[in-house]
Amino acid sequence: MLMPADPPSLYEKRKGVYPKAVDGFYRRLKWAIMAVTLAIYWGTPWFRWDRGPYAPDQAVLVDLAHRRFYMFAIEIWPHEFYYVAGLLIMAGIGLFLVTSAVGRAWCGYACPQTVWTDLFQHVERFVDGDRNAQVRLAKAPWTLAKLGRRAAKWSLWLAIAFLTGGAWIFYFADAPTLQRDFWSGTAAPVAYATTALLTATTFLLGGFMREQVCIYMCPWPRIQTAMLDEKSLVVTYKAWRGEQRGSLKKAQAHPAEFGDCIDCNQCVAVCPTGIDIREGPQIGCITCALCIDACDAVMAQVGRPRGLIDYCTQEDADAEQKGAPPRPALSALLHPRTIAYLTVWSAIGAAMLFALGARTRIDIAAQQDRNPIFVRLSDGAIRNAYMVKVRNMEARPRPVTVAVDGLAGASLWTDAMAREQAGPSVTATVPADSVAKLRIFIAAPAAGPSRQDFAFTLTANDREGGGDHEPARFERP
Ligand code: SF4
Ligand code: SF4
Structure with a gap:
């Protein structure tokens, strides 16, 4: 009986990737972006922002205990979470914009996994040496010297990973205080647990899983590859110029038979994901452009024009293949899709800025007592009672006036007042950054509809920040 052939394995063992050091324009650009992103990440929690005596002075703070999000002059309350949703939508559209303009630039330059x-x-290069030394060390048996190098490298990785976890927790509490508490052992257990978790994940993902995160674990490459089109900038090997590839010796001996690629493999050696870009665009390419630097250096050495591997759109590649001169990569940035994304992104940003600027910072909510619904007073008037909540979202106490609109002859008083003190409105001072609960009674003439709609109106007495209103109902027998 014929046995079926073994099914192909779905598991592929990781092949070690030992990227070689390279220098060039894109490498230096990556250095600059790494310095800026790390500086922003580590530095942001230490920026101060004066919000007055009633609010924290940390510029960017996710205050989980008090359910607030502070970002410089902006303060978001839990019921305003739609602003955070708006920011996330803008971040998503921003990524679409970047992808349609410059391909996977996020992956290649700014993604935390990449950085x-x-x-x-x-x-690794500092401790073990460059690519060849790393390959030799990986194959070498475990000796004291190898153990020492591994211990040194892992310790440095752990230190970096620890600083990463440590920096993250500072976004959730006052950074100088938390730092003091952390080292004195008095910080909240969740701070130590978060630091430990982030230290472990950074150590594993950055140290051992590396390109596997980009190729297998992260969903973004799949989404991005679906978004790329013939107008997107991607790292392209210009096969029509490079092929037939062959060694420099052969190419010099038979120049008519060979293209510009001298098959030196430098582009593969420097690739952090270990792929060969000469096989065409692939999901493993994070468009870091280090192969461009490597190949440009080789082209300079053999006296051929740079750009055998380059940022290029499919359209430009086709035109170039037909004889058109290479177009500067930046000229491909503006096309209908990037303009559409930019328009949507700007519109959402402008709408959010407008909404943030127009926020009243005080609001009112009211709930009518249901038991009893109404009370007939000795003078014949009907009384309803309400629990009125006035929220002050500013970092200072605010005097406010609560009145009614649409309920003729109504008089108001609170449970802290006598009926004789009732009037057309009540005043209160709402403490900074809090919600005041006012139990308000309303008396109105008995003559009228059994259910009458009206509105509570709220006015800030300090003449800043506008007001609010809340629909309500007055009920009679
Ligand atoms: S670095 Fe350039 S010349 Fe060398 S193999 Fe790669 S494409 Fe060919
Ligand atoms: S192929 Fe080139 S651009 Fe793509 S990941 Fe490798 S080095 Fe970076």
Whole structure:
């Protein structure tokens, strides 16, 4: 009986990737972006922002205990979470915009996985040496010397990973206080647990899983590849110029038979995901452009024009293949899709800015007592009672006036007042950054509809920040 052939395995063992050091324009650009992103990440929690005596002075703070999000002059309350949703939508559209303009630039330059993997690889080169030394060390048996190098490298990785976890927790509490508490052992257990978790994940993802995160774990490459089109900038090997590839010796001996690629494999050696871009665009390419730097250096050495591997759109590649001169990569940035994304992104940003600017910072909510619904007073008037909540979202106490609109002859008083003190409105001072609960009674003439709609109106007495109103109902027998 014929046995079916073994089914192909769905598991592929990881092949070690030992990227070689390279220098060039894109490498230096990556250094600059790494420095800026890390500086922003580590520095942001230490920026101060004066919000007065009633609010924290940390510029960016996610205050979980008090359910607030502070970002410089903006303060978001839980019921305003739609602003955070708006920011996330803008971030998503921003990524679409970047992808349609410059391909996977996020992956290649700014993604935390890329930044920390890059950092870890530099530590690796510092401790183990460059690519060849790393390959030799990986194959070498475990000796004291190898153990020492591994211990040194892992310790440095752990230190970087620890600083990462440590920086993250500072976004959730006052950074200087938390730092003091952390080292004195008096910080909340969740701070130590978060730091430990982030230290472990950074150590594993940046140190050991690296390109596997980009190729297998992260969903973004799948989404991005679906968004790329013939107008997107991607790292392209210009096969029509490079092929037939062959060694420099052969190419010099038979120049008519060979293209510009001298098959030196430098583009593969420097690739952090270990792919060969000469096989065409692939999901493993994070468009970091280090292969461009490597190949440009090779082209300079053999006296051929740079750009055998380059940022290029499919359209430009087709035109170039037909003889058109190479177009500067930046000229491909503006096309209908990037303009559409930019328009939507700007519109959402402008709408959010307008909404933020128009926020009243005080609001009112009211709930009518249901038991009893109404009371007939000795003078014949009908009384309803309400629980009125006035929210002050500013970092200072605010005097306010609550009145009614649409209920003729109504008089108001609170449970802290006598009926004789009732009037057309009541005043209160709402403490900073809090909600005041006022139990308000309303008396109105008995003559009228059994259910009458009206509105509570709220006015800020300090003449700033506008007001609010809340629909309500007055009920009679
Ligand atoms: S670095 Fe350039 S020349 Fe060398 S193999 Fe890659 S494409 Fe060919
Ligand atoms: S192929 Fe080139 S651009 Fe793509 S990941 Fe490798 S080095 Fe970076």
